[in-house]
Amino acid sequence: MESKKLILGLVAGLLFGIHAMAGEDAPAPMIINIADRSSVSLDGQWKYLVDQYGIGYYNYRLMPQPDKDSFFADKSFDDDRTKLIEYSFDRGGEMRVPGDWNTQYEKLYYYEGKVWYRTKFDAAPSPEKRYFLYFGAVNHTAIVGLNGNKIARHEGGFTPFNVEVTGRLKEKDNSLVVLVDNTRDKDGIPTNNCDWWNYGGITRSVKLVEVPGTFIRDYAVLMDKAVVGKVRKNKPAKHRIYGYVNLDGSAAAGQEVSISVPELKLSVKAVADDNGHAVFESVAAPQLWSPDSPKLYDVEISSAQDKTRDKVGFRIIETAGDKILLNGKEIFLRGISVHEESTTPVGRITSASQNRELLDYAKELGCNFVRLAHYPHNEDIVRQAEEMGLLVWSEIPVYWTISWNNPDTYANARQQLEEMVTRDINRANIIIWSVANETPISPERTRFLAGLISRAREMDSTRLVSAAMEKVAVSKNHYTVDDPLLEYTDLISFNQYTGWYGSKSEQCDNTYWEFPVLKPVFISEFGAGALYGNHGPKTERFTEEYMADCYERNIRMMVERMPGFAGTSPWILKDFRSPRRALNGIQDDYNRKGVLSEDGHRKQAWYVLRDWYMDLKARNNE
Ligand code: GCB
Numbered sequence: 001m002e003s004k005k006l007i008l009g010l011v012a013g014l015l016f017g018i019h020a021m022a023g024e025d026a027p028a029p030m031i032i033n034i035a036d037r038s039s040v041s042l043d044g045q046w047k048y049l050v051d052q053y054g055i056g057y058y059n060y061r062l063m064p065q066p067d068k069d070s071f072f073a074d075k076s077f078d079d080d081r082t083k084l085i086e087y088s089f090d091r092g093g094e095m096r097v098p099g100d101w102n103t104q105y106e107k108l109y110y111y112e113g114k115v116w117y118r119t120k121f122d123a124a125p126s127p128e129k130r131y132f133l134y135f136g137a138v139n140h141t142a143i144v145g146l147n148g149n150k151i152a153r154h155e156g157g158f159t160p161f162n163v164e165v166t167g168r169l170k171e172k173d174n175s176l177v178v179l180v181d182n183t184r185d186k187d188g189i190p191t192n193n194c195d196w197w198n199y200g201g202i203t204r205s206v207k208l209v210e211v212p213g214t215f216i217r218d219y220a221v222l223m224d225k226a227v228v229g230k231v232r233k234n235k236p237a238k239h240r241i242y243g244y245v246n247l248d249g250s251a252a253a254g255q256e257v258s259i260s261v262p263e264l265k266l267s268v269k270a271v272a273d274d275n276g277h278a279v280f281e282s283v284a285a286p287q288l289w290s291p292d293s294p295k296l297y298d299v300e301i302s303s304a305q306d307k308t309r310d311k312v313g314f315r316i317i318e319t320a321g322d323k324i325l326l327n328g329k330e331i332f333l334r335g336i337s338v339h340e341e342s343t344t345p346v347g348r349i350t351s352a353s354q355n356r357e358l359l360d361y362a363k364e365l366g367c368n369f370v371r372l373a374h375y376p377h378n379e380d381i382v383r384q385a386e387e388m389g390l391l392v393w394s395e396i397p398v399y400w401t402i403s404w405n406n407p408d409t410y411a412n413a414r415q416q417l418e419e420m421v422t423r424d425i426n427r428a429n430i431i432i433w434s435v436a437n438e439t440p441i442s443p444e445r446t447r448f449l450a451g452l453i454s455r456a457r458e459m460d461s462t463r464l465v466s467a468a469m470e471k472v473a474v475s476k477n478h479y480t481v482d483d484p485l486l487e488y489t490d491l492i493s494f495n496q497y498t499g500w501y502g503s504k505s506e507q508c509d510n511t512y513w514e515f516p517v518l519k520p521v522f523i524s525e526f527g528a529g530a531l532y533g534n535h536g537p538k539t540e541r542f543t544e545e546y547m548a549d550c551y552e553r554n555i556r557m558m559v560e561r562m563p564g565f566a567g568t569s570p571w572i573l574k575d576f577r578s579p580r581r582a583l584n585g586i587q588d589d590y591n592r593k594g595v596l597s598e599d600g601h602r603k604q605a606w607y608v609l610r611d612w613y614m615d616l617k618a619r620n621n622e
Pocket of ligand 1: 374
């Protein structure tokens with residue numbers, strides 16, 4: 001019966017392109033605040049084998065092989081040279097985890113495809129505990145095998161997942177094999193066409209996490225914007241503090257959990273329902289989190305067997321007409337867009353100091369906001385930004401032309417959205433969830449995105465939800481945004497490249513804007529390209545002078561002729577790798593729209609932007 005099912009599954013998989021095979025279950029539900037859990041790091045040098053044709057997975061008929069014949073078996077030619085075993089991880093090269101493979105070996109610079117990773121580790125499993133393998137991110141698809149068997153599959157290159165391995169660990173020499181595949185896919189999220197480097201690999205940390213039999217899996221501690229009771233002069237107002245705790249384990253149902261914020265004298269208990277879900281509410285008067293005063297409170301969540309600590313902030317973000325209000329006060333978002341790419345060496349970010357470097361640049365520019373484009377960035381950068389008082393726009397890689405009619409594509413976009421929101425729901429600095437970037441308007445696309453927006457709101461009603469849309473010409477000098485998605489978003493947020501794509505800088509001077517609805521206008525991108533150190537007339541493309549001039553004119557245009565202008569995140573903090581940039585001697589595989597070069601040199605446009613932001617800051621007494 002089982003084998004019949006398997007055969008049917010295989011046939012269905014081949015016919016309908018369903019990828020998951022036996023043993024490739026979805027990961028366990030996400031465990032959050034992983035840094036606070038008891039864990040062992042599995043980071044370091046792993047063994048790797050490049051597998052262009054998928055020979056470690058398929059047989060020569062391109063049928064998936066049983067685990068024992070696949071590379072998940074982790075055999076080696078050297079185990080028994082009388083046998084024909086045509087691989088050996090021990091003979092493979094070493095690959096750093098976390099890290100992208102493209103920048104670790106020159107021969108892998110352009111490589112997209114399958115790479116096998118293997119590490120070995122000892123463990124001391126206790127029968128009372130449960131164990132999970134946690135992956136911060138693997139780009140793009142990961143199939144995880146432990147001690148010879150595939151156990152889970154995850155799709156989505158920028159969000160964490162964990163796989164339960166309770167009862168599967170040995171004391172010595174556990175073999176952890178991960179098949180990583182970053183092949184671009186027309187039906188994927190992102191799809192096969194985008195403007196950033198498709199860095200492959202186990203790009204974020206891996207841990208073995210130990211939790212009690214019934215443990216606190218995830219939770220939210222949020223604040224309602226409505227004020228409770230009377231506000232006393234010079235005292236913070238009282239608000240409803242509410243949220244949930246999800247317990248995971250056989251003893252979850254009916255168990256009591258406690259949530260406390262000692263500094264606020266808040267201590268509340270709740271009881272989990274049959275699904276382990278406990279909701280709570282209380283009242284407190286927190287000092288609100290803001291860029292000027294990024295106040296965070298220690299929170300402790302405890303259950304019969306488990307306890308976890310976190311830091312949370314409380315803030316109110318809302319819109320009123322065409323204004324964005326933070327804690328009831330109008331705020332202008334002085335932002336910058338950022339890719340998760342380091343300066344020296346250039347590659348996927350793998351350390352807290354690389355995160356810090358980018359955020360320090362943003363602070364130096366005078367920003368109070370960063371757009372973490374175009375996918376969920378690592379958790380540490382969000383947390384550091386929170387401590388530094390930087391507001392965040394966080395987005396999923398629904399970018400350009402997605403397969404809007406494919407239900408699997410939608411399911412994956414929704415899964416990535418849920419993973420992003422679940423991981424970061426307690427981060428006060430995130431004020432905008434974005435579900436898409438520059439997607440072409442059609443009824444299918446609007447249905448797809450409206451579905452994601454409504455899911456984001458269902459999971460979290462304390463933030464704004466939006467998408468980076470596009471402008472459209474009403475007449476030669478007159479632009480608007482005419483997108484049915486505006487009905488669903490909180491902002492008129494869109495990218496506009498006046499002066500760069502399709503026009504010259506002067507175009508900014510006589511471009512006029514008007515919008516069909518009264519909502520805050522947020523320019524999620526504008527910009528121009530320049531090679532650092534390339535000088536010439538301001539009419540010559542890719543000179544610093546052109547870029548600086550284009551910035552100046554854009555800023556003037558937005559400030560003077562864009563009604564409801566409430567903030568911007570120019571494109572982009574630093575030059576970043578992109579396969580779409582083929583102009584040798586100038587681009588050399590880099591998108592040159594950074595106000596910094598790829599290694600952190602300031603271009604003239606940096607100073608234009610910084611002067612504007614510093615001036616705004618001074619005028620607001622910030
Ligand atoms: C955009 C995209 C961004 C690109 C940028 C560009 O509109 O959102 O991902 O990198 O333009 O440089 O063309």
